Amino acid sequence: MKLTRLCAGLLATAAITAFATVASAQDIKIGYNGDLSASPSAQSGQAAVLGMEATIADINAAGGVLGRKLSLVTRDDTSAPPKSIQNMSDLIDNEKVVAVFGPTNSGNAMAWKHIANQKKIPVLGNVGSGTDITKPMSPGADNYMFRVSMVDREQVAALMAYVKKNAANSKVIGLMAETTGYGQGGLKDMQEIVEVQGLKPAATERFGVGDTDMTSQLSKMKAAGVDTVIVWAQGTPIAQLIRSMEKINYFPLTLTSWAADNVTFYDAAGKTLADKPLFMRTVSETRTPAQQKLFDRVGSKLKAPSSFSFALHGYDSVLLYAEAVKQAKSTEGSAVRVALEDLKTPVQGVLKTYNKPFSKTSHEALTAKDLVWIRWKDGKLMPYTDALIGSMTSADFKL
Secondary structure, eight states: OHHHHHHHHHHHHHHHHHHHHHHHHSOEEEEEEEOSSSSTTHHHHHHHHHHHHHHHHHHHHTTOBTTBOEEEEEEEOTTOHHHHHHHHHIIIIISOOSEEEOOSSHHHHHHHHHHHHHHTOOEEESSOOOGGGGSOSSTTOOOOEEEOSOOHHHHHHHHHHHHHHTTTTOOSEEEEEESSHHHHHHHHHHHHHHHHTTOOOSEEEEEOTTOSOOHHHHHHHHHTTOOEEEEEOOHHHHHHHHHHHHHTTOOOEEEEOGGGGSHHHHHHHOHHHHTSOBEEESOOSSOOHHHHHHHHHHGGGOSSGGGHHHHHHHHHHHHHHHHHHHHHTSOOHHHHHHHHTTOOSOEEOSSOEESSOOOSSOOBSOOGGGOEEEEEETTEEEEOOOHHHHTOOGGGOOO
16 A cells, blocks of 8 residues: 555656646747738838747757747737737737737737736837837836837937937928827827927928828928928828928928838838938948848848838847846746846847846837938938937937
8 A cells, every 4th residue: 555655656746747847848938919911010010020030049049048948929910909909818818928029009009008017928019119108007017018119209309309409400390290199199209309409399280191192281381481390100191291292392301200211101202202301210221240140031031121120129129038037037027027127137139239228217228329310312221420410419319
């Protein structure tokens, strides 16, 4: 009897040990939730996933994280908030992912950020740029929303700094934005930072995302004497705005959101007009060796070369998450959040070296000083500089 009980005990112990070994060897599952097919922005989500897949392959080839491989589960939210909310629940509750990346559209992040915070699942945004995405749900609350991508307010801060320094030529400014959540969120940032910079717009105009003729709004700008217009909209409507400028032969200095980097802008504006706006981006087509190496891996799979910046964001966002897991020695959400907010080891990414990129109060890995000034030239996104840009310091970027 004693021998039987002993054997049973040994078998049970062996079973538990075997189960633990299998469990410890299981992949660390992370998810991407964003538009991969429906809107013009889908090419950005697709590029981010390509970048993430490249990082995962590199990390796994080097032995994984905590002795476990990373694996990626993707969900297409087709740019629809209800679908994106459903995807979050599916990824967290059914797929059991320990972190989520994305989304492609800022509005979708705002629709489900409460889920990530309630369930303590870290989110590393690598496409959507809406300013409020990474704000805590309430003052001082633990915040699980992080970002490795452009930020609307950081872009606005840099654009307004340029306008401020260009006082000799930018004497009368106007603000324009599309009527979507993206456009109006950017308009809010513009109106607030204009005030911080001590500037006063002479006119503010709005237009629909599907509008093809903005001559009425532009005529009001022209009548007000506006010589500099700052625009927040998606790629195609920015192109329609530039085309409307051509109709009335009115070309003020035009500073826009980074959406002008989208090939949809270039295609709609055409080669001649595409070089009119000045905007910002995280990378130009003048790449570092590390960036070129990644482009050589994923470039042929991109729907448009201009979406490559999102592949960089995707790559670096996974690197930062992996480093946080190593530091925390765990994939448990709250432990990873704490690690992200105080990364002890610099992380060499393809965009830059991240030295304590996040803190308890700031969850943005990229800020205005990391951004590159860009203008289309001969069908390429080329870096732009002038004396004003060359003279800028961090103190000029007022938030």
